[in-house]
Amino acid sequence: MTPSMEKFRAVATALAREAGELQRASLWQPLQIEHKGTIDLVTEVDKASEALLVGGLQQAFPQHDFLAEENVYAGRGASHKWIIDPLDGTTNFAHGFPWFAVSMALEIDGEICLGVVYHPMMNELFCAVKGEGAELNGVRLQVSPRSPLQQSLLATGFPYDSATDKENNFAHFANFQMSCRGIRRAGAAALDLAYVAAGRFDGFWESKLKPWDVAAGELLVREAGGRVSSFDGAAYSVYNHRIVASNGLIHEEMLAVLGRAAPTGVSS
Numbered sequence: 001m002t003p004s005m006e007k008f009r010a011v012a013t014a015l016a017r018e019a020g021e022l023q024r025a026s027l028w029q030p031l032q033i034e035h036k037g038t039i040d041l042v043t044e045v046d047k048a049s050e051a052l053l054v055g056g057l058q059q060a061f062p063q064h065d066f067l068a069e070e071n072v073y074a075g076r077g078a079s080h081k082w083i084i085d086p087l088d089g090t091t092n093f094a095h096g097f098p099w100f101a102v103s104m105a106l107e108i109d110g111e112i113c114l115g116v117v118y119h120p121m122m123n124e125l126f127c128a129v130k131g132e133g134a135e136l137n138g139v140r141l142q143v144s145p146r147s148p149l150q151q152s153l154l155a156t157g158f159p160y161d162s163a164t165d166k167e168n169n170f171a172h173f174a175n176f177q178m179s180c181r182g183i184r185r186a187g188a189a190a191l192d193l194a195y196v197a198a199g200r201f202d203g204f205w206e207s208k209l210k211p212w213d214v215a216a217g218e219l220l221v222r223e224a225g226g227r228v229s230s231f232d233g234a235a236y237s238v239y240n241h242r243i244v245a246s247n248g249l250i251h252e253e254m255l256a257v258l259g260r261a262a263p264t265g266v267s268s
Helices: 003-026 044-060 090-094 170-177 189-197 211-223 251-258
Strands: 033-035 041-043 065-068 080-088 101-108 111-119 124-129 133-136 153-156 182-184 203-207 227-229 242-246
Touching (some): 003 080, 003 124, 044 080, 080 090, 153 170, 170 251, 189 211, 203 251, 242 251
Antiparallel strands (some): 033 041
């Protein structure tokens, strides 16, 4: 690993832990909650976490660009860009459900090269560096060896506008429910992807995601030996809003399920 990447990783992991501690201390406390949409929430902890992360990174790397969930930052056309979800799982956090994470990724010349996901309530720090593998609290990660799909545990999520948009994932959920061992919908895509990398889930799919939801997690899966693609099997970019991630062994089966027609009475 290059000295510059060592520094990027050290700064990012330290800031992720700091933001995670802020979130852990704020959980189950009175919150100021705002609505970005009918059910899409943001809290003062989201905003404080983003200010902490971006402020720390700007101090360490003033020449870098930033793409984050809660604010728009002026771009310089820099070769290095941090992609940040300061609190992935805001709805969970706002309801006191302890399943949320800090997610940070570094894109260099259009390629994700560093990913950090920190689950503060379990003190689990997931980290991946392109070409160097993925780790959980310093222990190397490897995707699960489980197959076929029928014996696999999957994860997914639903978009905030699932009540009004036909791309609501309901049909895919029904099709997968009939094709696998089980599905978990916990509400934080960054953690879902980290859990695929750790072999706890065998696969994950979701649509209508933003780059900050997936940038760190998709690198974790790749570096743990898994496969990531779009719904049609094509090469995946974090700017593509449909993602399939798996241990690789069940990937083609997952793509086949995603390619099925919607069941009767269920919108696609």
